[in-house]
Amino acid sequence: MKIAEIRRVALLITFAIIATVFAGEPELSVPALNLSYDVLYGGYKIGEIDITQSQPFQHENRTVSELECRIESSVLIDHQGFYRSLVDSQYTVFYLRTDITTAGKRKIEEYWFDYDKGIIRIKTEFPQRGESSNSQKDISQTDRTYFDSISMVFRLREALDTLEAPIYIPVFVYSRLDSILIKSINTTSIEDSNGKSRPVKHVAGYIPFDTFPGVGREFEIYISDDSEKIPVKAEMRMALGRVEIIPRRR
Numbered sequence: 001m002k003i004a005e006i007r008r009v010a011l012l013i014t015f016a017i018i019a020t021v022f023a024g025e026p027e028l029s030v031p032a033l034n035l036s037y038d039v040l041y042g043g044y045k046i047g048e049i050d051i052t053q054s055q056p057f058q059h060e061n062r063t064v065s066e067l068e069c070r071i072e073s074s075v076l077i078d079h080q081g082f083y084r085s086l087v088d089s090q091y092t093v094f095y096l097r098t099d100i101t102t103a104g105k106r107k108i109e110e111y112w113f114d115y116d117k118g119i120i121r122i123k124t125e126f127p128q129r130g131e132s133s134n135s136q137k138d139i140s141q142t143d144r145t146y147f148d149s150i151s152m153v154f155r156l157r158e159a160l161d162t163l164e165a166p167i168y169i170p171v172f173v174y175s176r177l178d179s180i181l182i183k184s185i186n187t188t189s190i191e192d193s194n195g196k197s198r199p200v201k202h203v204a205g206y207i208p209f210d211t212f213p214g215v216g217r218e219f220e221i222y223i224s225d226d227s228e229k230i231p232v233k234a235e236m237r238m239a240l241g242r243v244e245i246i247p248r249r250r
Helices: 003-012 014-018 151-157
Strands: 033-041 044-053 057-059 062-073 079-087 093-102 105-114 119-126 131-138 167-173 176-191 197-206 215-224 231-238 242-247
Touching: 151 167
Parallel strands: none
Antiparallel strands: 033 044, 033 242, 044 062, 057 062, 062 079, 079 093, 093 105, 105 119, 119 131, 167 176, 176 197, 197 215, 215 231, 231 242
16 A cells, blocks of 8 residues: 555544544634644554644634644655634534645645535645636535544544444545444453553544445544543554554654
């Protein structure tokens, strides 16, 4: 499997490692947030992920918060990905911008979610070729609220203690509308870096759609079972080895 594909899979399970980071209700009054993680494959670091949340602000007569995610790696192939979304107080995404450069090739996509009209407007650009195009997708009449892979984790957090799994969460990833299954949430313990037992919430999930050859569909998340709800580890098994996302050590 190509390293670039592994990194894209890492983004898909980024929601796992940052899920439930807030100790209070997920309102837009929460303070700005900064998170940093390392992406490992087979125990070797292949990339980094940085995530931030802004303070709330007014945008087009709506109170929104900005979520940003940066993924970067220079292992085998240079790859940079920047993701920016605007979400409301329930973390429903209204705007998403992806700016991805792989092996020197850059692609920018912007998505505007119009839930009243039931459509997503899309603009795609290839800056190096000077090309751009516009298109749209219809939004399901059943799922009229979508989360991108970053905003979904913030929405998921509020339900960790009360969520009745299994439950499907509607998502918009890789230019497609789909759902990710949360299979179960249980309390257990794991050993931390100091060899001490640490109580955690174990979240088991499943991706019910094709991603890339050799990529497993099941993932696991471990989140500290305390008021801070600090992500401890997330992983997804591959055909060869596994991908892990862990907090970056300072």
